Amino acid sequence: xxxxxxxxxxxxxxxxxxxxxxxxxxxxxxxxxxxxxxxxxxxxxxxxxxxxxxxxxxxxxxxxxxxxxxxxxxxxxxxxxxxxxxxxxxxxxxxxxxxxxxxxxxxxxxxxxxxxxxxxxxxxxxxxxxxxxxxxxxxxxxxxxxxxxxxxxxxxxxxxxxxxxxxxxxxxxxxxxxxxxxxxxxxxxxxxxxxxxxxxxxxxxxxxxxxxxxxxxxxxxxxxxxxxxxxxxxx
Amino acid sequence: xxxxxxxxxxxxxxxxxxxxxxxxxxxxxxxxxxxxxxxxxxxxxxxxxxxxxxxxxxxxxxxxxxxxxxxxxxxxxxxxxxxxxxxxxxxxxxxxxxxxxxxxxxxxxxxxxxxxxxxxxxxxxxxxxxxxxxxxxxxxxxxxxxxxxxxxxxxxxxxxxxxxxxxxxxxxxxxxxxxxxxxxxxxxxxxxxxxxxxxxxxxxxxxxxxxxxxxxxxxxxxxxxxxxxxxxxxx
Numbered sequence: 001x002x003x004x005x006x007x008x009x010x011x012x013x014x015x016x017x018x019x020x021x022x023x024x025x026x027x028x029x030x031x032x033x034x035x036x037x038x039x040x041x042x043x044x045x046x047x048x049x050x051x052x053x054x055x056x057x058x059x060x061x062x063x064x065x066x067x068x069x070x071x072x073x074x075x076x077x078x079x080x081x082x083x084x085x086x087x088x089x090x091x092x093x094x095x096x097x098x099x100x101x102x103x104x105x106x107x108x109x110x111x112x113x114x115x116x117x118x119x120x121x122x123x124x125x126x127x128x129x130x131x132x133x134x135x136x137x138x139x140x141x142x143x144x145x146x147x148x149x150x151x152x153x154x155x156x157x158x159x160x161x162x163x164x165x166x167x168x169x170x171x172x173x174x175x176x177x178x179x180x181x182x183x184x185x186x187x188x189x190x191x192x193x194x195x196x197x198x199x200x201x202x203x204x205x206x207x208x209x210x211x212x213x214x215x216x217x218x219x220x221x222x223x224x225x226x227x228x229x230x231x232x233x234x235x
Numbered sequence: 236x237x238x239x240x241x242x243x244x245x246x247x248x249x250x251x252x253x254x255x256x257x258x259x260x261x262x263x264x265x266x267x268x269x270x271x272x273x274x275x276x277x278x279x280x281x282x283x284x285x286x287x288x289x290x291x292x293x294x295x296x297x298x299x300x301x302x303x304x305x306x307x308x309x310x311x312x313x314x315x316x317x318x319x320x321x322x323x324x325x326x327x328x329x330x331x332x333x334x335x336x337x338x339x340x341x342x343x344x345x346x347x348x349x350x351x352x353x354x355x356x357x358x359x360x361x362x363x364x365x366x367x368x369x370x371x372x373x374x375x376x377x378x379x380x381x382x383x384x385x386x387x388x389x390x391x392x393x394x395x396x397x398x399x400x401x402x403x404x405x406x407x408x409x410x411x412x413x414x415x416x417x418x419x420x421x422x423x424x425x426x427x428x429x430x431x432x433x434x435x436x437x438x439x440x441x442x443x444x445x446x447x448x449x450x451x452x453x454x455x456x457x458x459x460x461x462x463x464x465x466x467x468x469x470x
Contacts, residue, residue, distance in 0.1 A: 042458060043458070045332065046455075046458040046459060046461075046462045047462055049328060049332070049459065049462075050426065050459065050462045050463060050466070052328070053321065053324065053325060053328070053426060054426065054430065056321065056324055057321055057426065057427070057430060059317075059320065060313050060314075060317035060320070060321070061311065076296065078295050078316075079295075079314070079317055081313075081316065081317040081320040081321065082294075082295035082314055082316040082317060082320070084320045085294065085295070085316040085317070085319045085320040085323070085352070086288065086291065086292055086295070086316065088320070088323060088352055089288065089291055089352055089353070089356075090288060092349055092352065092353075092398075093284060093287070093288070093390065093394050093398075096393060096394035096397055096398075097280065097284070097392070097393075097394050099393065109345060110344060110345035110348070113345070113348055113349060113352070114327055114348060117320070117323055117324055117327065117348070117352075118324070118327075121324075155328070157332070158331060158332075158334065159328050159331035159332050162331055163327075163328075163331075191285065191288060191289065191292070192292070195289065195292060220281075223277060223278070223281040224281060224284065224285065226281075227281045227282060227284075227285045228285060231285070
């Protein structure tokens with residue numbers, strides 16, 4: 001009996017050990033395979049991230065088309081990245097000044113800044129299409145939506161989805177932040193226009209101001225554009 | 236009695252009315268004067284804001300000095316604003332990917348992005364000073380601190396203070412976010428270096444990679460630099 005019991009015990013132990021060993025080995029293998037999967041996933045995520053950042057980096061060399069027809073400023077035409085930098089900074093200041101006025105704290109500052117940062121990234125694939133490029137508004141929109149979809153897929157994961165969501169929200173003007181960033185997009189352009197006009201006295205960029213008539217609905221937007229207009233050189 | 240009471244009542248009412256009227260008039264005057272003050276304050280804040288944004292806009296025309304000595308890429312040297320745009324985008328992606336990994340949610344995404352956005356704004360006044368400009372590290376730091384102080388005073392209010400605080404935190408590397416943005420500053424430069432090397436096959440930018448040896452402490456930073464190095468053209 002003892003022997004049997006021992007044997008059984010032994011067998012049980014053995015069985016348990018085997019089972020335990022098997023679980024442990026399986027666990028090790030799973031863990032190793034998870035590590036490999038996790039590692040592969042991270043490597044793939046890294047590759048996608050750098051691909052995405054490289055595509056968006058093309059905005060450094062993408063000229064803002066609107067200015068290019070003015071031969072006086074050809075050598076100083078800003079890039080889409082230049083414009084995106086300052087509109088993001090404007091969004092940050094706009095958000096901070098709103099926070100100073102306790103009664104009107106209605107905008108999400110992080111959303112404002114990041115939306116401004118990504119609002120033109122589809123142009124890294126399709127370029128800066130303006131109303132003078134011979135492409136209809138609908139066609140431009142289709143091209144940009146496709147480009148954004150490609151960028152989302154390139155980056156992947158939650159990051160890709162978050163950036164696409166922000167971009168679409170901006171495009172559709174479907175939130176307060178989106179409507180503010182749309183105002184800032186025009187304000188950044190007008191500030192740049194007034195700076196070009198002050199630097200190149202023969203250049204008259206009235207068409208840019210005219211294109212923004214009635215665009216400013218926020219109190220800050222109205223005050224900012226008034227100040228920018230005040231800075232235009234007297235002709 | 237009645238008359239007296241009425242009279243007293245009347246007098247009280249009168250007194251109250253006078254008092255009330257006087258308070259009301261004072262209130263009106265205060266309110267008007269506050270409105271005038273408030274209006275003046277807003278006008279002044281708007282002027283300061285546009286001044287600040289115009290100074291920072293100079294980063295669009297400020298070349299990143301490091302690349303300028305490579306004559307092959309002279310015509311394609313990026314601006315400090317170009318660099319600032321992509322580092323802010325990198326910071327956003329870095330923050331979002333961290334959020335996907337629930338266990339490591341330690342960084343404030345808004346702080347990461349806005350710190351990246353403003354990390355070079357002092358250069359809008361002092362230019363992009365590199366170790367090859369003949370200016371010591373201490374002197375460069377003094378110049379930039381003074382420039383940042385000027386920018387803070389130009390913008391004023393909470394917004395000016397917030398931006399200066401972020402900039403100083405970055406300069407001193409005094410938070411996790413600051414240390415990450417310092418890594419991103421180098422990663423953005425190396426990604427740009429690898430892109431230039433792939434575009435201009437004769438250009439060898441090894442000195443930029445060497446200057447970053449041992450700079451990457453975060454797991455993502457290490458993976459990103461490995462991927463960037465993998466993209467350098469084979470010589």
